[in-house]
Amino acid sequence: MNPKLKHSLRLVISLAVAGLCSGFVLVGVYKGTQPRIQRNRAEAIQKAIFNVVPGTASTGALRVENGSLVPFEGNIGATEERLVYTGLAEDGSLVGFAIPGDGSGFMDTISLIYGFNPQQRVITGMEVLESKETPGLGDKIMKDDAFRANFAALPVEGGIKGVKKGKKVHPNEVDCITGATISSKAVISIINDSNEETLPLIENFRMPAADQPSAESEAPVSEVGAADSQAEGGGQ
Amino acid sequence: MKKDESYDLSDAQRELIKGFWKDNPVFIAALGLCPAMAVTNSLRNALVMTVATAFVLCGASALVSLSRKWIPKQVRISIFIIIIATFVTTVDYVLQAIAYDAHKDIGAFIALIVVNCLILGRQEAFASKRPFGLAMADAVGMAGGFGIALVMIGAVREILGNGTLLKDTPWMFSVFGPHFEPWAVMVLPPGGFLCLGALLAWFAWMKERFERKKQPETAASAG
Numbered sequence: 001m002n003p004k005l006k007h008s009l010r011l012v013i014s015l016a017v018a019g020l021c022s023g024f025v026l027v028g029v030y031k032g033t034q035p036r037i038q039r040n041r042a043e044a045i046q047k048a049i050f051n052v053v054p055g056t057a058s059t060g061a062l063r064v065e066n067g068s069l070v071p072f073e074g075n076i077g078a079t080e081e082r083l084v085y086t087g088l089a090e091d092g093s094l095v096g097f098a099i100p101g102d103g104s105g106f107m108d109t110i111s112l113i114y115g116f117n118p119q120q121r122v123i124t125g126m127e128v129l130e131s132k133e134t135p136g137l138g139d140k141i142m143k144d145d146a147f148r149a150n151f152a153a154l155p156v157e158g159g160i161k162g163v164k165k166g167k168k169v170h171p172n173e174v175d176c177i178t179g180a181t182i183s184s185k186a187v188i189s190i191i192n193d194s195n196e197e198t199l200p201l202i203e204n205f206r207m208p209a210a211d212q213p214s215a216e217s218e219a220p221v222s223e224v225g226a227a228d229s230q231a232e233g234g235g236q
Numbered sequence: 237m238k239k240d241e242s243y244d245l246s247d248a249q250r251e252l253i254k255g256f257w258k259d260n261p262v263f264i265a266a267l268g269l270c271p272a273m274a275v276t277n278s279l280r281n282a283l284v285m286t287v288a289t290a291f292v293l294c295g296a297s298a299l300v301s302l303s304r305k306w307i308p309k310q311v312r313i314s315i316f317i318i319i320i321a322t323f324v325t326t327v328d329y330v331l332q333a334i335a336y337d338a339h340k341d342i343g344a345f346i347a348l349i350v351v352n353c354l355i356l357g358r359q360e361a362f363a364s365k366r367p368f369g370l371a372m373a374d375a376v377g378m379a380g381g382f383g384i385a386l387v388m389i390g391a392v393r394e395i396l397g398n399g400t401l402l403k404d405t406p407w408m409f410s411v412f413g414p415h416f417e418p419w420a421v422m423v424l425p426p427g428g429f430l431c432l433g434a435l436l437a438w439f440a441w442m443k444e445r446f447e448r449k450k451q452p453e454t455a456a457s458a459g
Contacts (some may be wrong), residue, residue, distance in 0.1 A: 011310055014308050015314060015318075018318045018319070022321070029329050036333040036334075037329070041336075
């Protein structure tokens with residue numbers, strides 16, 4: 001064989017072997033770690049649902065199919081599908097929904113989840129799942145209790161608006177964080193966009209019969225469990 | 237190359253120690269400064285980055301040293317990068333599995349370990365030319381030196397910028413109490429530069445002082 005060709009072949013084989021070995025190792029590591037990573041993701045989402053939908057005893061997941069919400073049976077930590085979560089009381093009645101959303105922040109994409117009470121039409125809580133906002137400033141959207149308290153009983157009618165800290169007059173306004181206005185407004189914009197997309201689906205959603213303890217199962221969600229949610233103090 | 241194949245314990249010891257002080261990758265060689273400033277806004281993040289970098293550096297050095305005779309010179313850098321990237325991806329997955337919250341905070345910088353010049357530099361300058369034992373001693377020393385730098389920067393920034401140590405861990409404690417007004421700039425990028433600059437100056441001053449002290453002793457023993 002031509003020595004030049006032999007030499008070139010050796011280089012190609014060396015790189016191919018290195019790539020192959022790397023591929024095998026990575027497949028093994030991926031297979032080994034995925035179940036735990038998915039479990040961690042699912043746990044983080046579950047924890048967030050309990051925080052943003054007060055009174056939740058158990059959770060469920062819904063996916064969008066042909067413009068309506070249907071029960072999702074898979075692993076919520078494994079799917080890339082856009083889901084909407086339900087917060088259920090101990091008796092199985094609906095307490096509220098947890099809606100995920102994401103959009104551009106100041107540094108990178110912000111992923112969050114917020115609770116929604118369909119009877120009172122208020123947001124019941126907000127939690128940022130992932131963000132790379134500026135440490136010490138933008139990351140206050142995750143850590144600032146005063147900012148997060150804005151979302152405890154926030155009406156969605158007319159859309160949510162961000163105002164300078166201390167200038168809040170109307171109930172649908174949110175006090176932005178001083179020094180993190182862009183991040184605060186990004187959160188508001190993500191929620192408004194997500195509301196526009198998800199609230200019509202929620203309004204048409206009917207709880208499946210299996211989850212519904214009474215004959216109210218066929219009623220639209222805006223009428224289901226209103227008394228329950230008031231008794232639970234839903235949305236407060 | 238032949239003479240490098242045999243070595244004794246003192247050689248390994250020398251290679252191990254140099255990374256901590258004489259050739260400290262951050263304070264002396266000024267390598268790996270991106271993670272040294274980007275993730276050191278808290279001590280926990282600094283520790284996680286130290287462990288991740290140490291794993292990649294030691295694993296890559298071991299593999300490069302063991303396979304150095306089979307790696308053709310012309311494609312060595314590509315193969316080093318394949319090896320480093322494999323370890324980085326592994327540590328990224330493992331971190332997501334065992335420390336999900338920490339990964340959420342510094343995940344972007346974990347992937348960037350692959351372009352940390354400290355790691356590729358040690359493969360090219362050392363591990364690819366030395367036997368396994370020396371390569372490991374060098375890797376452990378360099379990882380230790382890198383870790384010391386990150387922990388020092390992380391601790392100073394967290395104490396001044398947040399008034400705590402080990403926040404976001406079960407062992408968090410407040411250093412200055414509840415009335416401390418955090419110096420927010422320290423957890424921001426300018427704080428990283430300020431802290432690194434101050435520590436570099438301190439390290440250079442210590443080194444100079446140490447060498448000045450050593451000189452009269454050497455002169456006296458020679459006389």
